[in-house]
Amino acid sequence: MSHNPEAPRPPLPPFTLESAVQKVRMAEDAWNTRDPQRVALAYTPDSRWRSRSEFPRGREQIQQLLERKWARELDYRLIKELWAHEGRRIAVRFAYEWRDDAGNWFRSYGNENWEFDDGGYMAVRHASINDRPISTQERLFHWPQGPRPADHAGLSELGL
Numbered sequence: 813m814s815h816n817p818e819a820p821r822p823p824l825p826p827f828t829l830e831s832a833v834q835k836v837r838m839a840e841d842a843w844n845t846r847d848p849q850r851v852a853l854a855y856t857p858d859s860r861w862r863s864r865s866e867f868p869r870g871r872e873q874i875q876q877l878l879e880r881k882w883a884r885e886l887d888y889r890l891i892k893e894l895w896a897h898e899g900r901r902i903a904v905r906f907a908y909e910w911r912d913d914a915g916n917w918f919r920s921y922g923n924e925n926w927e928f929d930d931g932g933y934m935a936v937r938h939a940s941i942n943d944r945p946i947s948t949q950e951r952l953f954h955w956p957q958g959p960r961p962a963d964h965a966g967l968s969e970l971g972l
Contacts, residue, residue, distance in 0.1 A: 816931045820931040821854065821931060821932035823932060824930065824932040826900060827898075827902060833894050835928075835932075836904055839904075840959070841960075844890055844957075844959045844960060846882045848874075851875075851878055855934045855937070856933045856934065857871055858870055859933070859934060859936065860935070861874060861938075862938045862939060864939070864941055884912065885908075885912075886910060887909075888909075889909050889955065890960075891907055891908070891960060891966055891967050892904050892924075892967075893906065900929075900930075901926065901927050902926045902928075903925050904925075905921075905922070905967065908953070909951055909953045917947065917951060918943045918946060919950075919952075920942065921942050921944065922940055925937070925938040
């Protein structure tokens, strides 16, 4: 891993079960802000992504991808769950709900593989994502915009 001169972003690798769960929830909370600049700061300056058909490199391209994403994925709400962890790597599964500008709702399901530098910044993110149209009645993520409340069910509890 290349050296990143920025202040550390705890928790730091190697991850324990507890610190991996914390890192996942921190990522979920940040993404639920839908603030591209804030989210991009969690990644190394030269971070490498694979997200659907896009392969951004570095914070600027990541921020641009997120700006496009949240301009079309309206009322976005995300839940992430730890799948596995070892050393500086974390595997996550996630689901998020969103609507398009015509009012059609979707639930997007995916898996991510993350690798962190020594300072706790994500250096590599590989995401595989599938979208499924849902009806308004099928929606499960109803909290106010922003981070998921602590008492809201996670993916496993929701049967997702």
